[in-house]
Amino acid sequence: MPLIPLHIRKPASTPTENPLPHLLHTPSGLAILELQGTIHFPTLTQNDAASTSSTKVGKLVFPLYNTDLNDPSDTKWMKRVYFYVGVNQRMTGECKKLGKPFAIIRRKEESGGDTAMGGIGDEDGAGRGTTEELEIVEVVRYKIVFSTRPEPVGGGVEEA
Amino acid sequence: MATQQDEGGVLFAIAHELQQFRLLELPPEIVELIDAPNPPLLSIKSQPASPAATGDTAYAVLCTPDKSFQLRQVQTSNSVFITQSALDAHGNEIPVPVVRAIASCTATLELHLFTGSSLTYLNHALPIYDIIDGEVDAAGNGKSKAETFSHIPLSEGQCEVGWKELVAFEFMGSSYRPSPNTLSQVWKSVNSAALAEGYKLDSQFFTDDILKALDQEGYPGDLIIAMFRHLASDDQDTSGPWSCLDQTKTAAFVGQTLLAAKRRDADYLTADFLDTWKDHLPEKWRRAAELKTIDGAFILPSSTTIRAKFGVADSSTPKADSVSRKWHEKFGKTRKR
Incomplete structure (x- = not known):
């Protein structure tokens, strides 16, 4: 039976600008968002798939978060987060400190050359029977959670 | 909104x-x-x-x-x-x-x-290294210590505790746990060698010196080292070339191994046992050979006899018996032919 090493990846330099409140930042820029239900979005057209790698589904708003007014240690803003999905649905949630932090784990990419991600990589790995290695890419201590159903909101807001 | x-x-x-x-x-x-x-x-x-x-x-x-x-x-x-x-x-x-x-x-x-113990897993995984009448009876499993540990769903540290407890060792590409019989014999040789060469076992001595002195006996070197580690006092660093045995621990170990090595159904006169035990210890340690040293490890079936108590530690004994009986059968068959 194989022993699978679980590596701990040391945080690399901060990647891109993180639009979330500072408390939710992690060195790798990873965060956790939990919601009840699933998000449906339109299937991709050929055109979309070519031009983007993701689909915008909504907007997160932290109505009480204001770095100009509030002290950084003030965590009242965590109590309220809105998630607008599409143009007329909104979920109300909050930011929570996790009692037990979550490690985000993935299969370690083999060093020496970029390995193909996704399906091809998986098949490859199984076929060759390579030794599997895992790594903790981040430890996340907060999550944004929406535990209520979406409510309708009026007024189609057009994104400029 | x-x-x-x-x-x-x-x-x-x-x-x-x-x-x-x-x-x-x-x-x-x-x-x-x-x-x-x-x-x-x-x-x-x-x-x-x-x-x-x-x-x-x-x-x-x-x-x-x-x-x-x-x-x-x-x-x-x-x-x-x-x-x-x-x-x-x-x-x-x-x-x-x-x-x-x-x-x-x-x-x-x-x-x-x-918080499980690795003893159950190791007892299951390791073949017994038995020495009967000077003949080694052991079937290797072809597995190194590291490989054995990799099959036990416990941490390296937890495995190591059990390994040490069993005086387990590696020999010729396999891992074994010694039978009480083997332990008793190896100890006897160690004790005689120390006496002959003038080593004090409860102060630091070169592990290699004893190994050399026992070279003739043909015991796996790792087994002797494992025994020294098992018998070292808890605060002793056992990774270096030196060994030093804990007197109380060793005395208890020798007594228990002697009892466990005795066939379970045989009567062992308590007086005989105590005498043999004393003889197996360095001169200065003889006083430690009294029943309270191995408290809990024995039962007294009668006022004059003693027997090892059934427990985890001596679970190897019944197996060792069956192996030895088989060995005699084998021996008998070849004779008839």
């Missing part, structure tokens, strides 16, 4: 190709390890799918150097996204920061501290 949505906010997007991630809930002690400047190596071990003696064995455990945690998968009814901050560019627009969901998890993993 609409105005609030209009002002600011963070764009949320879902990646077209989701990646494979798992979420592992971390108990405080593991968070501490990970946060340390030099985090130790962690590993995940899983047990071979065999119906082992114990029913509710873990299918996978996460091991720190000295602790192990059972992994349990917990399904969640909510959608859990792992998001990453990124810059999203559409065509020729100026890239805007977004939060992009890059993975979705339907289950999380929980860790539960597992």
Whole structure:
């Protein structure tokens, strides 16, 4: 039976600008968002798939978060987060400190050359029977959670 | 409301190709390890799918150097996204920061501290190294210590404790645990050698000196070293070339091994036992050979006889007996021919 090493990846330099409140930042820029239900979005057209790698589904708003007014240690803003999905649905949630932090784990990419991600990589790995290695890419201590159903909101807001 | 949505906010997007991630809930002690400047190596071990003696064995455990945690998968009814901050560019627009969901998890993993003993696993995994009438009776398993440990769903530290407890050793590419018989004989030789060469076993001596003195006997060197480690006092560093035995520990060990090596159904006169025990100890330690030294390890079936108590430590004895009986049968057959 194989022993699978679980590596701990040391945080690399901060990647891109993180639009979330500072408390939710992690060195790798990873965060956790939990919601009840699933998000449906339109299937991709050929055109979309070519031009983007993701689909915008909504907007997160932290109505009480204001770095100009509030002290950084003030965590009242965590109590309220809105998630607008599409143009007329909104979920109300909050930011929570996790009692037990979550490690985000993935299969370690083999060093020496970029390995193909996704399906091809998986098949490859199984076929060759390579030794599997895992790594903790981040430890996340907060999550944004929406535990209520979406409510309708009026007024189609057009994104400029 | 609409105005609030209009002002600011963070764009949320879902990646077209989701990646494979798992979420592992971390108990405080593991968070501490990970946060340390030099985090130790962690590993995940899983047990071979065999119906082992114990029913509710873990299918996978996460091991720190000295602790192990059972992994349990917990399904969640909510959608859990792992998001990453990124810059999203559409065509020729100026890239805007977004939060992009890059993975979705339907289950999380929980860790539960597992404080099992490795003795059961090692007893099961290691063949017995027996010496009967000067003949070695042992069938190697072709497995190194490291390989043996890799099959036990416990941490390296927990395995090591059991390994030491059993005086287990590696020899010719296999791992063994010695029978009480073997231990008793090896000890006897060690004691005589020390006497002949004038070594004091309870002060530091060169392990190699004793090994050389016992060269003629043909015992696996690792077995003798394992025995010295087993008998060293708890605060002793046993990694170096020196050994030093703990008097009380050794005296108890010698007494227990002597008892365990005796056939279970045979009567052992308590007086005889005490005499043999004393004879097996260095002159200065003889006083330690009294029953209270091995309290709890024996029973007294009658006022004059003594017997080893059934326990985990001597579970090897019945097996050793059956092996030796077989050996005699084999021997008998060849004779008839």
